[in-house]
Amino acid sequence: MAEKKPARKVAKKAAVKKPGAANGAAKKAAAPAKTKSSVDLAAVRTEIDGIDRQIEALISERARWAQQVGRAKGKLAAAVDYYRPEREAQVLRQVVDRNDGPLANEVLVRLFREIMSACLAQQEPLRIGFLGPEGTFSQQAVYKHFGHSAKALPLASVEEVFDEVAAGHADFGVVPVENSGQGTIQSTLDMFLSSPLMICGEVELRVHQYLMSRTGNIEDVERVYSHALSLAQCRSWLRQHLAGAEKQAVVSNAEAARRARNADDAAAIAGKNAGHVYGLKVIAGPIEDRPDNTTRFLVIGRELFPPSGHDRTSLLVTVQDQPGALYKVLEPLARHGVSMNRIESRPAHGRLWEYAFFIDVEGHAEEAPLSAALAEMQASGQKVRLLGAYPVAIP
Ligand SMILES: O=C(O)C(=O)C[C@]1(C(=O)O)C=C[C@@H](O)C=C1
Incomplete structure (x- = not known):
């Protein structure tokens, strides 16, 4: 029997008015508002409400089609069997190709990534292992690549990420492999010498480092914890501002933040997320020596x-x-x-x-x-x- 198609509740061609369009309720809004008086705020909000209704209806319709795709793929064993990285990449490239502003490609890609992530999680969320604890850049890379509907599993080491994916306890893993300023993370590459896992994707993440502590005062800082790579990324800044402080490398930036939480004379260099998770105050940042500081992560899987x-x-x-x-x-x-x-x-x-x-x-x-x-x-x-x-x- 033929499958019933998802109900189409939204008009095929969504008639979205442009701000300032002659026939729009917001017709006075020829350009983005500069002064209060130049725009009828209530009318603009009415337009936005109408567009939101259409967006919501279209997202729901898309989700129903994604369920249909799930059915077309048949009754598969697990979420990982529904995941199609090549298709997701094609969808996102189309988003970039169509984009003519005002939002940046990166912003639209993030939004569409989240929509696909939610559509996929209707079947079951993907489980993604990463170098924990909560708040690491690896966790940010997980969400950048798989969206927030994926279940991110914090693990103790890169080795454990490989082990959990190999054992099938995680569908994929995300591991750092290279930094734009510091080069290759050789311990990650070496894992492939003994592991049968495959590389299924790559993620590039702009990395911004912050000096954070419990008190928020640089005068209190006698010790700085961070991952060795992050200390290296901020070497000049540290030399200029904290030459006398002891630098201590730890297993991850989030672990650095966790330690800094427990001592008034210590600070951590980490991402803002980690500071947020461990309740630290920002002393300075971004403090990476190179403004284009980027880390490349690999997505590892079994096929x-x-x-x-x-x-x-x-x-x-x-x-x-x-x-x-x-x-x-x-x-x-x-x-x-x-x-x-x-x-x-x-x-x-x-x-x-x-x-x-x-x-x-x-x-x-x-x-x-x-x-x-x-x-x-x-x-x-x-x-x-x-x-x-x-x-x-x-x-
Ligand atoms: O096209 C598919 O194969 C789908 O399952 C749909 C969809 C999507 O939302 O676009 C969802 C998950 C897949 O990883 C790829 C794409």
Whole structure:
């Protein structure tokens, strides 16, 4: 029997008036209000109420269609089986392409991400492991990528995030891998040397650091807690303003905030969220040395997803210690015109002086030209493991 379509309560073409449109109730609002007298506030609010009604009806209608998609996918075992990162990336790119203001792409992407997150959670929320406790930048990255309808699970370490995803207790994990100023977080990359998990996505997060304490007075600060990477991101600021204070690296920024809560002579460097969770006052911030300070996170999961149209592929190549070995294994990439975004060498866990290369290339492993290059690389006799193919981060 054919499935009944979700009821369509909203007129197909939503007739939304522009502020200042001649026939609108808000016709005096030709430009955003500058003075109280230039705009009929009550009339503008009436317009906004009407638009809100339409938005709400459309969101509900979208949610009903998403239920329909769920039915089309059949009765699947768990939320993770409904999740389609490639489709979400396509939806968000369309949002960006359509946007001609006034809201920034980032803002619209955030709103649509939340709508998709809520639509997906109708079936069941995704469970996402991250480096806890509450308030870390990793938690922010979870919500940026999966929306607030996902269930974020704080875990004690990056190792535990890998373990919980591998055991199926979490659907995905979000782990930091690189900072724009400090480079690669090698301990995260090294996890892939022994873990069978795959990379299913990437998230870029602008990181703003704040110095916070219980008293809110810089004069009280004799000790500063933070994650080693965050201390490094604020090195110049600390040298200028707190040269005499002891700097103590701890496992996460949120842990730093937790410790600072318990001592009047201590402060934490962390995100505002962590300060909020642990009841700290902001002394100064943002205090990162580089204004474009950004951390890249990986989404780790158990499977490979299909292409989204703008993807990146991560490979792990282990080569034997022979002249030209790395050149030979990478040569098909150049011949097939595949761009390499990054290469990182790490000692392989196994033989002495054997190296593992983490390589990011443009494109999806299942699509030309990368698929052909990859087949040749895998036939080269060297160990080439596909770590994942995933949509390029959406700002
Ligand atoms: O298109 C789908 O496959 C859906 O399940 C719908 C939808 C959405 O809300 O757009 C929801 C969750 C998926 O992760 C991707 C997209």
